[in-house]
Each structure stands twice: as C-alpha cells, then as structure tokens.
Amino acid sequence: MTERLSPLDAVHRAAGAKIVEFGGWMMPLSYPDGTLAEHHECRNGAVVFDVSHLGTVRVSGPGAFAVLQRTFTNDLGRIGPGRAQYTHLLDPTDASVTDDIIVWWIDNETFDVMPNASNTDGVVSALEAEARALDGVTVDLGDVTAERAVLAVQGPAARERLASVDEALAQVARFGVRRVRWDGTEVVVAGTGYTGEDGVEIAVPTDRAPALWDAVVAAGVVPAGLGARDTLRLEAGLPLHGHELGPGITPLQAGLGWVVRFDKGPFRGSEALAAEHRVGPSRRLRGLATEGRRPAREGSVVLADGAAIGIVTSGNFSPGLGHGIALALVPPEVRTGDRLEVDVRGTAIPATVVDLPFVGR
Secondary structure, eight states, X not given: OOOEEOTTHHHHHHTTOEEEEETTEEEEEEOTTOHHHHHHHHHHSOEEEEOTTSOOEEEESTTHHHHHHHHSSSOGGGSOTTEEEEEEEEOTTTOOEXXXXXXXXXXXXEEEEEOOTTOHHHHHHHHXXXXXXXXXXXXXXXXXXXXXXXXXXXXXXXXXXXXXXXXXXXXXXXXXXXEEEETTEEEEEESOOSSSSOEEEEEEEGGGHHHHHHXXXXXXXXXXXXXXXXXXXXXXXXXXXXXXXXXXXXXXTTTOGGGOOGGGOOOTTHHHHHHHHHHOOSOEEEEEEESSSOOOOTTOEEEETTEEEEEEEEEEXXXXXXXEEEEEEEOTTOOTTOEEXXXXXXXXEEEEEEOSOSSOO
C-alpha cells in the first residue's frame, strides 16, 4: 500500500523533519530540535502539529443528526450547532471501541466527523449502514479528507500568538466550532486538541495549507511532530486508538463511561455495552508511575505480588515529571496508591497506581 502524503509534506521536509509512517500516512515525527524541546514548548508556549492524517467525513442533510445519534455513543442533543463533541463508534457484537471520534457540528445540518488515521472507511461504512436502517432519512455522506489539511495549534500561548495571524482564529471557544475567513479563504476552526493544553484545530483547503502553516510559524508558534504529541497526550491521560481503545476494549474498561448516553435511545453496540454495564467491566484503565527514567512500554505485564494481573497499553518517559508513566488495563479492584510492578524485558520495575491525568493543566 502506498502511504498518503500530507498537503504539508514538502513544508515538513524543507524544515528538516524526520518523516515516519503513521496510520497509512507519512507524517513528521520530530523536527531538528527534537521531541523533548517540542514537548516543553507546548507546555510552556505554543506549537503547531500537522494532523491532516485524521479523517474528515462530511455528514449533511435533514437526517444527519438522526444518523449520527444512531451510530455513535454520545448524545449530540446535549450540545448544538457551533460545538464539538467527543464520541465512540462501537463494534455491535462486543461493544469494543472501533474508533474514537470528534464531531464538529458546523451548522444545523452539517457535521464533520473526524476519525483516526486508518479508520475512515470503517466509519463511513457504519454511517451508511445506520442511514439505511432509518427509513425515509435523507443524508449525504462524503469523505473530504483529501480536500483539507488540519493544523493543531496548542499550548498556553497558542491563542495569543494565533491572534497575530488573525484574531478570529484565536477566538473560537474551547469545544466551539466556527467558520472563519482567513486571508480570503474560508476555514473551519474548532477549540479542540489532543495535548491537555488549550488551543484550536484549523481545517484549511489543501492549496492554502502551506501559507497558513508559514503564517502560524512566523507568529512564533513552533512546529512539533507526532513524538511530542504522544508524550503530551500520555501525560494528559488521553487514550490513543490502537492502544487504550480498540478490539476487546470497551468505553467502560477505558474509564470513558461519560462518553456513553444510554438514555438517548439505541445506538450501534448499545445492547452489548449495556450487558457489560449491568455486571461491571472486568478490567479498568489506570495510570502507573514508575521509578526512574526507564519506562514501561506497550505490552509490558503488570504484576502484583509476582503474579500477572494486567497489561500496559502505553508507556513512556514523562518530560514533565522526570520519570516513567504508563496506562494499563488492570482488575477493577486496583486502587490509587496501590504498589505494583511492571515487567520490562525481564526486570520488575516498581510502579504506583496514580490518578489521571499525570500532568494537569
């Protein structure tokens, strides 16, 4: 399979970025100053990520709201046009998370559904299936990923620096969504991100993406790659599909029951998830702080009194804390403060169960 290129690929390569494959795309892992510097800049200043590898599925028409309600776990009735919402797509059989998604509700009958990199086709198929199941519903579905780039400007100084590019870009509220004209071009701005910091994400037509990127960087926003995005989201305790979410992992196991609204009516996977809800999940996602700089990694076994009790889903060195951190699926009776161990290549590393996020805003 040929990997897809971001509309900003040439910009990244000219800046000396290290390019890697991710979810079927070639994307920047880091720039010459390195992941650690990019991480600290996001926590203390402002960075810009290219997140064009995220999908965008445009759902519009009179039946759009009904189709989304039947497809995803959260309840769009709790928000309204001009807002964004985090939600899940479940496997109908076992309620595991097929994808976690942000929905941008742009206007009354227009929604942009933002799947993870490699899951767009599956999300489209699920939406089409639910649309067919609703007789008489009129809805248009289209994958518009190739028509736009998405820039995520994140950090405590993100809005201040972005305002020097265009004040309207910086004024979109947290989890707000708004169409904005920048330099004669309509863009869609949402107050969303994946770092634990404030900021916005901007969907811009592909032909204008390099100019917007250059303007943002010229305003003092530092380019950052997927390496920093991962350490930032881990410190913030945010799940990553394929790690904390995916086959065999339900929203309840991931500690994300707030994303599920059974009271809105049936949705894809609701019966299977309700069955788990009645008895309670057999495992839960918890945070682990490990001693020293050596981190646990995905797949490391979690031990209690020498016996295996769970598995690490993500682990890394925390630049903000100076020691290893990890997310792990463990039995529900494990509590904050419990002392465990993690088997890292044959060495048992002490670990303490801690509350999430590891690093708060």
